[in-house]
Amino acid sequence: MxxxxxxxxxxxxxxxxxxxxxxxxxxxxxxxxxxxxxxxxxxxxxxxxxxxxxxxxxxxxxxxxxxxxxxxxxxxxxxxxxxxxxxxxxxxxxxxxxxxxxxxxxxxxxxVADMENRAKLEKLDEVLQQLPVKQREVFVLRHFEQLGYEEIAKIKNKSVGGLKANYFHALKKVTELMENE
Amino acid sequence: MNDKDLILKYLGGLLEGEELESFERKLENSPEFSAEYEKISSGLKSLKATADVKYDNRYFASSLAKMKTRSADSPKRRRLIPALSAVSFAAVILFFFLSAPLEENILINENLFTDELYSALLSVENDELNDFIKRDMVSHYSYYGDLETELELEPGDGEAGNNSVNEYGVPYNYNYDVLNDASTEEIDQLYNTLLETKIL
The missing domain is CATH 1.10.1740.10 (RNA polymerase sigma factor, region 2, helix turn helix motif)
Known part of the structure; x- marks a missing residue:
């Protein structure tokens, strides 16, 4: 449709x-x-x-x-x-x-006009910008844009296995960053 | 694998089959593991919530209009930039080719003038090589201390008493120009000997 x-x-x-x-x-x-x-x-x-x-x-x-x-x-x-x-x-x-x-x-x-949303974005930027680019990309596509690995693999022309590994490392880094906050 | 990595693998969709079943059993039966899982997953959910930002919709309308204006203006600029980029790229490549050292010079000036090599020269038990070093190259050395004794040479001038050596046992004031006067054939001979004795 x-x-x-x-x-x-x-x-x-x-x-x-x-x-x-x-x-x-x-x-x-x-x-x-x-x-x-x-x-x-x-x-x-x-x-x-x-x-x-x-x-x-x-x-x-x-x-x-x-x-x-x-x-x-x-x-x-x-x-x-x-x-x-x-x-x-x-x-x-x-x-x-x-x-x-x-x-x-x-x-x-x-x-983003209001303070609350701006604070949200700043927090998000702070975390994401500390991820290496490849990990950030997979993390953004998967975690925020909710795309499946197959879809990301088509977009990036990469193997699902490699993407999963990148996503795992991104998750690890993000949780570490959040723990250290 | 620690609990945290296991949970992250699960959240990343990396667990399958037996591993997945084992994870789910552990999640059901272990309160500590379950608490750790909740902590990690709620942290990630809260991060996801930060992305739920309300943008000003007027931006998208004006952005589209701006894009159409830019699109109409840009063809000339877009032809010029790739042309300039290509010329710059060619200039950089040409510069590298012209300034690259010849293979022969790389061999003499870079591969051979290293502390590792000198250290290897001192340790080699090869009469032919030692003769070659002593006969043809020794006069160019400027060294002292233990090295004089080892190679049975006359002390160098000026630096006697200074025993500072680096991690390879090479004095800090070691004269790296030592092979400058050696001929290409001599260098080749030395190089081949080092290869044969598996030093290089």
Missing amino acids: KKEREKRLIEEFLGGSELAFNELVHEYHPKIYSHCRRMLGNHMDADEVTQEVLIVIYNKLKDFRFDSSLSTWIYRITTTRSLNFLNKRKLKKFLFLDDEEARELNSSDDI
């Missing part, structure tokens, strides 16, 4: 309907942002990568052949772009080009 609806919306978008694209993205947009936010740890970077992902979807949707589900395809783009961004950030940091100050200043532009 969902697949049929998505297929219809893609066809309408390819036929020139911007509304169809808006409708299609409406469901995935918060998921994309949440994934980026959890991976990157702040609004500014998450916003940039979310924009990038939306642009890729907008431009590449014509090539989507339904070999996988649309969700898997979008997650694949999102995870790849997030990792690329993290690598770029690491390189910028190495070359002293990373503007951490700007990120901190722009944290006031966060899209």
Whole structure:
């Protein structure tokens, strides 16, 4: 049912309907942002990568052949772009080009307005940013986005065994971090 | 495996068959284990609850509009950036190729000039090699103390009395330029001997 609806919306978008694209993205947009936010740890970077992902979807949707589900395809783009961004950030940091100050200043532009939710996010960012990237990615996809190992394996093109091992280590690290709080 | 790891494996879906059954029996029968399980699993649930954040929905509407503007602006920029990246990448590769040392120099300057090698040279029981070292290379050494006795050499000047050696038994003021004057053939001969005597 969902697949049929998505297929219809893609066809309408390819036929020139911007509304169809808006409708299609409406469901995935918060998921994309949440994934980026959890991976990157702040609004500014998450916003940039979310924009990038939306642009890729907008431009590449014509090539989507339904070999996988649309969700898997979008997650694949999102995870790849997030990792690329993290690598770029690491390189910028190495070359002293990373503007951490700007990120901190722009944290006031966060899209979480109330204090309670902001405190929740800060706590989450604090824990997640201490996980190694591969573990963080699997942990985010499995623990927060509730995806099964099979689905994550399709997104990441990795073996289920390797993902399970990464998730186990992530769980271990997270519980240690929470114990030390 | 300790209880915590077992619980985390269970939560991670890594237990199967006999291991899973055994875990479930333990969970049912051991109050301590059950308490540990509750503690860990409720901690993880509370973390999951922190992700239940309410975002401002206006952001998503404006973000979509912003994306469409960016998408319309970006083709020129996107053509330029890959081109510049490719040129930079090629320049970096070229730099590495041009600045890479020749294989011969690597052998002489890097592989052979190590403390491990010198230490090995001192310990080898190979007359041919010892002769080679003493005959052709000894005049370039500047060393003292126990090493003078070991190789039956005249004391070096200036540093006598200083017995500081590193973990390989090499004096800290050991002259690493010792093989600079050796010919390539000599180096090869030394290298082959070391290979034959399984030092390298």
